[in-house]
Amino acid sequence: MPRPSTSLAALLTAAAALLPAAQTRAADSDEADTHASYRFSEYDEDALHGVVVGDPRRYRVLSQQLDIDTKLDGGAWGLKLDATHEVMSGSSPWYVTADANGRPVQVLSGATIRDRRNALSVSLTQNPGTSANTTYTASYSKENDYRATALGIERSQPLSAATTLGYGGSFSHDVIKPFQAQDYGRIERATKNTASVFSSLAWVLDRDSVLQAGVQINLSHGYLSDPYKLFVYGKFLTAERRPDQHVEAAGLVRYRRAYAQIDAALHLDYRYAQDSWGLTSHTVEASWYQGLGHGWRLVPGLRWYSQSAARFYAPFLAAPGGQRFYSSDYRLGTFGAFSTSINVRKAIGRWEFSLGAERYHSARGLALGGGGGTVPALVDFTRAWAGLDFGFD
């Protein structure tokens, strides 16, 4: 295994205080001090079927990610660098209009979008591998039409032998500069700020299981609309408009259980979120980690997601009713989604190879209660990835 098991890490940490020299010797051992990992992934949205205008081929993202994880100052600090390079192309839902029978027709932008995203994230962890640690993160992401700068801090601290408190916060400042702003009458430059705080408690229930419960609050302020999306408002075609404030509160529960006798582990997650736009969502996720011997590991996973629409979501408004906010972005409509994934890993000495794929299907009928109005352009996608991890001293 490329990393020490959590039980061993706990023993080594507790021993390190007594035998400071033992930790230096641990660095000479088989356990690698530095990990480098590379991952390539392809995200491919299905072409839209049904009533559409424009190029039905949707978004495709090719992504490469390089992570380097190392220890500094004899293990007192952990440093993680994460670089991402992505190329996006394809058309995206532009606006929804009505056909002769009043049914919604999705109009797609031409295949004009072609952008690259480069991102770098640096995080420093004090006392990595111990239960009392602090992580400081700074990240920067740049596309031709979007820049994001974020800072975060996260702390974990044991309250007793079996209880650990985690808390933290982050702040992000984003700048949006849409393409062809003048040609299409888009906003030329806009900003938004997002602050998040979270807190969680983890309980070690017994040797094999851990339960974690947490809450998170995200506050956004600024330009929160999508500058590329238009909206049919009576006889006008206008830029969509969302409120310039957004508050989301989320609660989550995570359960982890190891089945050591069959070298397996169960991960169960549930997340509930509610926001000031009237959107409520549920996410249920389960994955099973199964060791198969000889360094093989198989991880099948299932995820179900359901959300109710934002108050100002509508495919279009035939007769304007004086609404201040309106959007036809399918991501604000009522829908549910089901995704299945599989990941295969194989460790060979200090190398670990992984291959994985995910299939995501969304539909109105998958939402809790299955209700709500029509949401055109709901997305289905396939994601596939391959990666390798290498540990060295």
Place this chain on the structure above:
Amino acid sequence: MDLHRYAFSSMGCPCAIQLEADDESVARTAAARAQAEVARLDEKYSHYRSDNWLARLCASAGSGRRVELDEEAANLVDFAAALHAQSAGRFDVTAGALTKLWDLQSGRIPAQAQIDAALARSGWHRVEWQRPYLCLPVAGMCIDFGGVVKEYAADRAAQICRKNGIAHGIVDLGGDLAAIGAHADGSAWLAGIKSPRNPADVHASIELDRGGLATSGDYERVMIVDGRRYSHIVDARTGWPMQSFASVSVLADSCLVAGAASTLAMLFGVERGADYLRELGLPWLAIDADGRTRGSIEAATT
């Protein structure tokens, strides 16, 4: 380079330090300093003494007074707390009353009422530990470092030998081994694992050139009543001895960690103990009560 062997007795066990050095006076000085360190730890942490800080700590139990621990003792308590958490309470540094109760020389099983009384005087979860202050809540409760201090002493002795110019040698405190470094010719030390049926025989030998090797076993202190074996490996949650391996040996970067792993594996019992050892990923070798071996160490069995 000559091999020099220094034997002594400490912590109730036969001990030996073997060193390879060109100069015998360097070896002798290093061994003497290492032996002094083992003696210091024995004196500081032995609960068989009535004149040390540990005796005062135990005397304070139930009085509501808290005792301030020094850095080293606090680190040992933290380590013991980590073992308590990892073993889900099976390992307990406050279970000294239970250890004493299962006095295996007597050949008698204690009455359940006696076990209950001893359980009432133990339980790490009831201790108030706010480093560096320790407060024992119940009269009669005490701290027993027996499960960790010998392994720690082996590591300390090896460290002291290295500081005193020794690169090749091994410390053996009653079967808990800490390597100072491989033989001068680069070959590993061979550690013999005793046979559970006949402790005078070597059942298997394990190579050790760095870190530590610790063995937990029940065959040196076991009593048989009505055909049933009772070991001195007592589960602190129930107060009863565990049916477990005859012995478990673990290799790690330190004898301290090796000892923790072998002790906890014994406390988990045979099946769960083997799972635990596999999860840890450290090299291990276990011997069943009927002499079968298993584990990830390819030992030369004899």
